[in-house]
Amino acid sequence: MDDIRFAVLGTGGIGRRTLEVSQHKDGLTAVAACDRNGVAIDHDGLDVDELLETTEGNIASGPQSSPDQLSGGEPRDSGLDGASDSTPATPTDDFASDGGAAAVEGGGGGVKQHGEQAGIVASEQGDPTETPIDDIIAESDAIDAVLLALPNLEHDFIPRVAERFAEADYEGVMVDVLKRSRVIGMLDNREEKLKESGITFVCGAGATPGFLTGAAALAAQSFVEVEEVEIWWGVGLKSGYEDNRGTVREDIAHLDGYDIETAREMSEDEIEALIDEHDGVLEFHDMEHADDVLLERAGICDAEDVHVGGVLDVRSDEKPTTTTVSVTGTTFDGETGTNTFELDDATSMEANVNGPALGYLKAGVRNNRAGHYGVFGPADLMPGF
Ligand code: IKT
Numbered sequence: 001m002d003d004i005r006f007a008v009l010g011t012g013g014i015g016r017r018t019l020e021v022s023q024h025k026d027g028l029t030a031v032a033a034c035d036r037n038g039v040a041i042d043h044d045g046l047d048v049d050e051l052l053e054t055t056e057g058n059i060a061s062g063p064q065s066s067p068d069q070l071s072g073g074e075p076r077d078s079g080l081d082g083a084s085d086s087t088p089a090t091p092t093d094d095f096a097s098d099g100g101a102a103a104v105e106g107g108g109g110g111v112k113q114h115g116e117q118a119g120i121v122a123s124e125q126g127d128p129t130e131t132p133i134d135d136i137i138a139e140s141d142a143i144d145a146v147l148l149a150l151p152n153l154e155h156d157f158i159p160r161v162a163e164r165f166a167e168a169d170y171e172g173v174m175v176d177v178l179k180r181s182r183v184i185g186m187l188d189n190r191e192e193k194l195k196e197s198g199i200t201f202v203c204g205a206g207a208t209p210g211f212l213t214g215a216a217a218l219a220a221q222s223f224v225e226v227e228e229v230e231i232w233w234g235v236g237l238k239s240g241y242e243d244n245r246g247t248v249r250e251d252i253a254h255l256d257g258y259d260i261e262t263a264r265e266m267s268e269d270e271i272e273a274l275i276d277e278h279d280g281v282l283e284f285h286d287m288e289h290a291d292d293v294l295l296e297r298a299g300i301c302d303a304e305d306v307h308v309g310g311v312l313d314v315r316s317d318e319k320p321t322t323t324t325v326s327v328t329g330t331t332f333d334g335e336t337g338t339n340t341f342e343l344d345d346a347t348s349m350e351a352n353v354n355g356p357a358l359g360y361l362k363a364g365v366r367n368n369r370a371g372h373y374g375v376f377g378p379a380d381l382m383p384g385f
Contacts, residue, residue: 004365005043006145007032007136009161011055011120013243014177014206014353015149019048021354028358032139034132038120041135043142046125054123057242133161137168144368145173145361152178152250153264159186162201163193171198173364177206177357179250181290184297184377191375200368201375202360207349208233208308209290210378211356212341215325216291217300217379219339223329226301227336230328231291233310234321235349241314244349245271251312254287280315290377298379319345323352 004027008015011033022028030048032041035055040046120126129135136146146165148158158176165174187194187203194201204210208231216229237244249271253263266274275282285307292306313320323343330336343352356378363381 001027001362001366001369003027003029004144004362005029005031005142006147006361007034007140007143008147008149009034009133009136010149010151011035011051012149012151012246013240013350014247014357015147016052016055016243017350017354018147018149018357019046020052021351021358023048025358025362028362031143032136033120034129034136035119036132037118037128038123038126039129039132039135040120040123040125040127041139042125043139051120051123051125054126055119133164137165137170140165140168140170140172143172145175145365146170147357147361148174148176150176151246152180152183153253153260155180155183155260156186158183159190162187162199163190166190166193166197166199169197171368173200173202173361173368175202175205175357175361175364177210177353178204179206179209179287179289181288181293181303184290184293184375187375194375195373198368198373200364200373202364202378202381203375204290204294204377205357205360206353207356208310209294210360211352212323212325213291213294214356214378214382215341216295216306216327217298217382217384219325219327219341220295220300220329221383222331222337222339223327224332226327226329227305228326228328229291229295229301229306230324230326231289231306231308231310232321232326233308233323234319234345235310235312236317236319237312237314237349238317240317240348240350248312248314251282251284251287254284255282275314280313281320282312282314283309284312285309294377294379297377298382298384300379300384 006028008018008030019030022030029045031043031045033046033051040051121128148161150158158178162174184203187201204213212231220226249263252258252274253260287308289308291308292303295301295306296303311320322345325341326338328338360378360381
């Protein structure tokens, strides 16, 4: 396969770590990256080290008091009704309002460099812009794949960004690391447009959904009938906490008494207070993670038989529990069994999100070059009937 030229939208924790991991993968060249204030494009390949150095602890943050100013003031779909998905894509819709989550995903409040510049504009490769996503779309003829490391707290933001690439006739791969089940339907609603344009969209390609969904699909091959899929993850995030504030905020929305809206509105102090109340350890059950619909879509099992939960310790780098995927089912010869896939406690969340995201990106490129367009989940890219 020829060299893959890819772009990253968003340089919070996930965007930056993906750039870093890509340096360890042959045949992958980062040619574009953007955040809400800036864009860096070099078709011969970005200087990833310089970009990482200048954006580490130095995230472009939108003003939280006026969150819509980068979005054209358009009302957003928080997805709370689970169905509303009518907001059209607009050219002004760059880096949606997110109550500050995008700003803090990679640790807002870090040291700013070059005077008041933050994020990509602090890099010598970065240029300021008010339309970062459109700037990348304008160059997309020379981009094979786009990784969407964008905030998830506006559910329709990623689907709308996909639509904008389709409207520009982008032909290539798009990969996201979204979490919530309801977003998959929003992407499916746009599948015809994506196909017409020649886009292979791989959705839910992080750890869960993503890596662990793929593992469940593989483990299910022993069975003719799958009864249950249990995903139980453990993450220790002491040193990675600053970089992953966005994902912690998203997780909080799954706790009893919280939802997307309340999590999005929480101040950093409120989040700290909540974490203190739990002594740094948050436990989640029955999370709305798209592993369920993605496994159902791929014909593995019913969505209602998939359960996702886990434990997050923000005060330790040790995983508080071992990450497992257990698939229970019946074999062709009538045995009932549970196949369990286990991650080593030594592999970090960063390794388990960004490595698979790039692996799925490459699988997407393989499919795209074979003319397979549309919306694919991780389980669709695994063996299966
Ligand atoms: C995600 O980013 O995919 C979800 C996060 C959990 C990651 C699990 C990683 C497991 C491991 O490294 O052992 C969380 C729900 N935000």
